[in-house]
Amino acid sequence: MGARVNTAAAGTANWVDERTSIGGFVKFFARKLFPDHWSFMLGEIALYSFIVLLLSGVFLTAFFVPSMTIVTYDGPLATMQGVEMSEAFASTLHMSFEVPGGLLMRQIHHWSALLFTAAIVTHMARVFFTGAFRKPRELNWLVGFTLMILSLAAGFSGYSLPDDVLSGNGLRIIEGVTRSIPIVGEYISYWIFGGEFPGEILIPRLFTMHILLVPGLILVLIALHLFLVFLHKHTQYPGGGRKHTNVVGLPLFPVYTAKAGGFFFVVFGIVALVAAVFTINPVWNYGPYDPSPVSAGTQPDWYILFVDGALRLMPGWLFDVIPMEWEIWGYTLSWNLLIPALILPGLFFGFLALYPWIEAWATGDRGEKHVLDRPRNAPVRTGIGVALITFYVVLVMEGSNDIIANLFHLSLNDLTYFFRIGIFVLPVLAFWITRRICFGLQRKDRELVLHGKETGRIVRHEHGEYVEVHEPLTDQERWLLVSYDDIAPLEIEDEYNDRGVRRKGYRWDRFKKWLSHLYFEKRISPVTPEELEAAKHEHH
């Protein structure tokens, strides 16, 4: 039996290989090494929740009718009897209440969309804080960045499809923001909605975008993202035996296939459990879209909250005297929309996209970096990362200010005033505190290397002195604490050469020098072997 199976397998393999030369491919990939760390699973969660999205999404398309034609509801839901609604909303109710398991699939789809965006953002944070975006991975950072933006587009377009009151108001906000764009805004709005808001064509257009354009792009970019991961080989955390020139890990087949493959089922299982137990987006409670009603305390999905928060934060009148909507030469310029909804997210995302280059200018380093940084060993980067997160969290909290105010019995207006100041102050504070903490941890690491670990064992010397015995670190432990890159600030050539001629590119160099000093002026260098030797003599 076994032998026959083997012969059959060999026969098939031979048949395929003679037509595809897949043998070389398998030889190359089967034992490719992957370093192991829990934080490398964040990107996997993003990938797997996307697969769950595809699977559940195909089911939903079998029942959803992307049409804004008005029908009168006649189904099992008593509260909606006789209500006029679009076919999109009616079909959403139908699949939820008349298709066994339909509601479950909707909830699996929605929960995994939330997980998808959340996993992308946390994965991105991991890549940022460990410096995994450095050469040669700058391009892959951009691919990942684009995937993050696409995930927002996928989420928002899907959220809008059921055509309920909540998502309809979300679309109306989009329409208002679009209109505010100078000169072309009104026409872009007409282009999107096929005329005036809401029109009769938007849901079919969003549907195409949601099930074809955006997921198609996401698939292509995921393929590129993973191809580059294979090409570059995965980064690894520092440790004994690990270098910028090697990769230490377990083979793709079988260990990684089992672990990563198994993890897909775990992610799917957890999403299914959450979707089975917790209701999400109960559109049957909100009702179909109607431009008139809206209820308090309603919020978009989490990944859109920051834009909503920015819109809330921005005052229409600065200090009650300076209007944030200008009328110049008979035209209207709405800074109160342009700044929070377009300029601010543009700057935020732009900075994020360009960050690998900004840091490369500061370090001046041109080598390939495959060993990750411990965040403490890059204090300015870590500070910037925490500042960005703080900035983002302030916006998210302002986006939920009504809920926070309600929960903690605070004044809504006071909260907004607080966040209006906080958006400027808190990120700076977060940067400063984080950098201090990093320096503190680096000093602690130096202490450990120089003096070893505390053992809790107190010894009394002959002359009466009490000392605690310190145990020196093992080679492995010490290596982790001393092997990080100690980067000195850039020095540049003078502005004028010997003959007093101003050299080209000086200004650019001066900028890089300024940047580099910002990063590395103050730094804690790792212990040197000489220092370690000296510390040993001090003790004995």
Add this chain to the structure above:
Amino acid sequence: MSTTENSTGHGPEGSETTNGFENPGMPYHRPRRADVDPKADKKAERQVAALFGVSIVGTVIAVGSYMALDMTDEIDSIRFVNMAIGLGIFLAMMGIGLGAIHWAKTLMRDHEMVEERHALRSSDESREGAIQNLKDGAEDSGLGGVKRRPVLVGSMLTALLAAPLAILWPQIGNMGADWNTSNFGHTMWRKGMKLTRDPDGTPIKASDVTIGSAFHVIPEGLNELEHHKIEEKAKAVVLLLRLDPRDLNLQPGREDWSFDGIIAFSKICTHVGCPVALYEQQTHHLLCPCHQSTFDVANGAKVVFGPAKRPLPQLPITVDDEGYIIAQSDFHEPIGPSYWTRLKDTSDGLHADETEGSSH
């Protein structure tokens, strides 16, 4: 080179030392219990098989629930069927996942291996070859080299840049319907049109509107519209309120736009267009729940807090012979959020009698 090369503390590529310390090499590999104890090995194997068994049970639960449970019109029965299938899927997936991971962690060889990396840069020969190939191609075609054909290159690039227009122009041209964005500037309100209740469309008498009350209003005849009903509603919804006339500061030029403390404002926020639905009777404040722009009804709905800049547009109203509240005209300015040419659609707002309907 203008900047000095930076030292990162690392020695030459692949060197075994960093910052003067020697890389200690791979740490000692600690065997797991299943590696040394055959009993533990057998136990782990049983655990993995049990987990795969859990998955099979989950599949049976999911399929069984779908087939056996009936869904009635009761919300609870719908919830129950979905939950049972969901829990089945949970077990079916989780069993496979945990089984595979447990197998990998306890029984598969866990010796870490080392592989050298190679610099990504192509070899010098490859680069030279690539450049030569491109040069040859350019030479063969006339794109470059000795027999360069600039006329062909120029005309081809122009054609390539222009060609997308042949597709995009008609496509985009059709996507914006009539592109008549001046529609932003007016609503269906006309002189003499009754203010009616949202959503049933019954007219409102002035005597129905008690002090402190608020009505959600749509124009008479909205519900009978054959086309663009939602678009018209999205612009025409109004809030009708009655204040004690002593609290109401009538705005200059609008003294006759309200009736005995009854006043009507557009319900669409001047910020980004959410319905301004929350009315606080005591302070006479209208709050938009989306971004919390707050308007003071007693003072011409001017902004007292939040991101909106302009007051809510006021609908001039009066009362007809039968006591019903009617509009004097359309709004005198575009309702809702701002846009570039907004002022072009705005009349001066002072001569209510002269502007009727959409004749701005």
